[in-house]
Amino acid sequence: MKITKDEVIYVANLARLDLEEAAIEKFVGQIGKILEYVDKLNQVDTQGIRPTSHAIFLSNAFREDKEQEHLDRELALANAPEKEAGNFVVPKVIG
Amino acid sequence: MKLHELTIHAAHQLLRRKEISSQELTRAVLDRVGAVDDKIGAFLTVAEESALQQAKRADEQINNGQCLPLTGVPLGIKDLICTQGLRTTCASRILENFVPPYDATVIRKLKQAGAVIVGKLNMDEFAMGSSTENSGLQITGNPWDLTRIPGGSSGGSAAAVAADMCMGALGSDTGGSIRQPAAHCGVVGLKPTYGRVSRFGLVAFASSLDQIGPLTKNVTDSALMLNTIAGHDPADSTSVPVEVPDFSAFLTNGLEGTKIGIPKEFSATEGLDDEVRAAVERAVEVIEDLGAQRVKVSLPHTEYAVAVYYVIAPCEASSNLARYDGIKYGVRDRAQDELMSMYRRTRSKGFGPEVQRRIIIGTYCLSAGYYDAYYGKASQVRTLIMEDFKSAFETCDVILCPVAPTPAFKIGEKVDDPLTMYLSDIFTLSANLAGIPGMSIPCGFSADGLPIGLQMMGKHFNEAKLFQVAYNYERTTDFHMQKPKI
Structure with missing residues (x-):
């Protein structure tokens, strides 16, 4: 198998996902099949080929370091599931 | 009307x-x-x-x-x-x-x-x-x-x-x-x-x-x-x-004076429906009759486009979708009183199966030990796909091919088989990988009365x-x- 159950669980943890047992089994099969298919890339000789991360070449897009119009604090917080005194509220971080 | x-x-x-x-x-x-x-x-x-x-x-x-x-x-x-x-x-x-x-x-x-x-x-x-x-x-x-x-x-x-x-x-x-x-x-x-x-x-x-x-x-x-x-x-x-x-x-x-390029690889694509092939071929003939000249071009790395795309897109997605953490916006699982379990429950309940599948593929392909084999390799083959287009566009102005290999399929037909679903994107993915413009226009109907599209791809910034x-x-x-x- 291209990807093991333990690897799926390990990666899911990195991605902050909880998977149910049935989903893990399903993903092992489906993702394994996809990765096997992706292996066809190994047929291509890429020795010395530079990688592309962006199709259109642009050098750095600089702008002047000046304050610009920005979102009002209340508006930025408007969609927060929980907020207090102009801040986002998060659950307990340190136990 | x-x-x-x-x-x-x-x-x-x-x-x-x-x-x-x-x-x-x-x-x-x-x-x-x-x-x-x-x-x-x-x-x-x-x-x-x-x-x-x-x-x-x-x-x-x-x-x-x-x-x-x-x-x-x-x-x-x-x-x-x-x-x-x-x-x-x-x-x-x-x-x-x-x-x-x-x-x-x-x-x-x-x-x-x-x-x-x-x-x-x-x-x-x-x-x-x-x-x-x-x-x-x-x-x-x-x-x-x-x-x-x-x-x-x-x-x-x-x-x-x-x-x-x-x-x-x-x-x-x-x-x-x-x-x-x-x-x-x-x-x-x-x-x-x-x-x-x-x-x-x-x-x-x-x-x-x-x-x-x-x-x-x-x-x-x-x-x-x-x-x-x-x-x-x-x-x-x-x-x-x-x-x-x-x-x-x-x-x-x-x-x-317009030169239309027909990639020789496309007609040999596995799974290309006969009615789609025929409709696209007729469209090419009509465009020739209008004065365009047909040239043969080759995009030899097209067959790797699906594999390249289904590494690069999930990698970028896994990073982009990290922002959905139940804190700044969106839905939060309120049953959790500890940060890590809140992240995990919020994301597991909030994302559907395909999104979770792609986040896992992307995270896997970017994880230590696999980065070069997957993301690195796919990014190199992406360069080759781009170079294919560059040389094809030396001899033609527009490339013509199908949009999808078949007319619309039945609801439910492919939901449990993600790879088959991915393979149906074979004709469209390369334009995104190369950054070039692509257009779909109606070019016929199947015997069942379903629309068929003709795809045109052009040079960078030449939508005109x-x-x-x-x-x-x-x-x-x-x-x-x-x-x-x-």
């Missing part, structure tokens, strides 16, 4: 001459949505009240003598483009309650032009899919056959335009998500060059591939919409500061040539005039 059936261009003529008002037009379109969307399911949000207000303002603008091509024209928007004050869900449970505090640049431009926004359209969750079945909120049927998929991920946009529920729509295309649903629903879909249209306010899926573009009833309307939304935007540092021509100036007769070829082809055919019976 009924008002909701008008094209953008035809509606503009009537509005400009004050033969109709935007309020009448918008009312007609909203009534159409009320009459048929129960069956189709294209809209996630119908913005009746704000649409009628915008129509009223457009009428005032027209009365003041200012009638731009989109002024007073009712349009639909794919639900991953931020609209201030109007819910934007990405068809995901995790953003079910998200109301953007600002407009995407394309929305700001549409509003400045006086366009009317009728509502927000269904899609595959976070644009991940080819059938709109991955929507976490609802299923959309193909107006030509409600038991079939409308394509995806901009399936709601394509279905709404095909069913006359808006005069045009915006979609987004990461691997074919405008062109493929356009083909399946019998409308015109354009993915502009990467960097031609600002992505500011477009919810990110795979940032090096995503591009916003129009879905319309004909080629003329497509040019009018691109004219309005194109251009460099300081808020999107990947948008490119190049001149934007008036694309409607290229809607002129004659194709003499696509418009010229598409316009000439469209003038000689009536496929785009056909209407589904709903």
Whole structure:
């Protein structure tokens, strides 16, 4: 198998996902099949080929370091599931 | 002709001459949505009240003598483009309650032009899919056959335009998500060059591939919409500061001197349906008869496009979707009182199976020990795909090929087999990997009465040539005039 159950669980943890047992089994099969298919890339000789991360070449897009119009604090917080005194509220971080 | 059936261009003529008002037009379109969307399911949000207000303002603008091509024209928007004050869900449970505090640049431009926004359209969750079945909120049927998929991920946009529920729509295309649903629903879909249209306010899926573009009833309307939304935007540092021509100036007769490239690899593609092959071949002949010259080209690395794409897109997605953490916006699992378990439960409950699958693939391919083998390798093969296009475009102006290997498939047919679903994107993915523009235009119907699309791909920033070829082809055919019976 291209990807093991333990690897799926390990990666899911990195991605902050909880998977149910049935989903893990399903993903092992489906993702394994996809990765096997992706292996066809190994047929291509890429020795010395530079990688592309962006199709259109642009050098750095600089702008002047000046304050610009920005979102009002209340508006930025408007969609927060929980907020207090102009801040986002998060659950307990340190136990 | 009924008002909701008008094209953008035809509606503009009537509005400009004050033969109709935007309020009448918008009312007609909203009534159409009320009459048929129960069956189709294209809209996630119908913005009746704000649409009628915008129509009223457009009428005032027209009365003041200012009638731009989109002024007073009712349009639909794919639900991953931020609209201030109007819910934007990405068809995901995790953003079910998200109301953007600002407009995407394309929305700001549409509003400045006086366009009317009728509502927000269904899609595959976070644009991940080819059938709109991955929507976490609802299923959309193909107006030509409600038991079939409308394509995806901009399936709601394509279905709404095909069913006359808006005069045009915006979609987004990461691997074919405008062109493929356009083909399946019998409308015109354009993915502009990467960097031609600002992505500011477009919810990110795979940032090096995503591009916003129009879905319309004909080629003329497509040019009018691109004219309005194109251009460099300081808020999107990947948008490119190049001149934007008036694309409607290229809607002129004659194709003499145009070289159309036919890639030899495409006709040998496994799984290419005979009716699609025949319709595309006939279209090529028609375009030759109009004066274009056919040349053979080769894109030898096309066969690796699916593998490259399904590494790069999930990698970028896994990083982009890390932002959904239940803190800044969206839905939070309130049952958890500890940070890590809140993240995990929020994301597991909020994301659907395809999104989770891609996050896991992407995270895996980027994880220590696998990065070079997957992301590194795919990025190198991406270079080879780009070079294929570069050499092909030395001998031709436009490349012609199918959009999708088959007409629209049945709802449910491929949901449990993601790889088969991915393989149906074979013809569209390479344009995104190479950043070039691609367009889908109607070129026929299957024996079952399902639309078939012809794809045209052009050089970077040469959408104008696509418009010229598409316009000439469209003038000689009536496929785009056909209407589904709903």
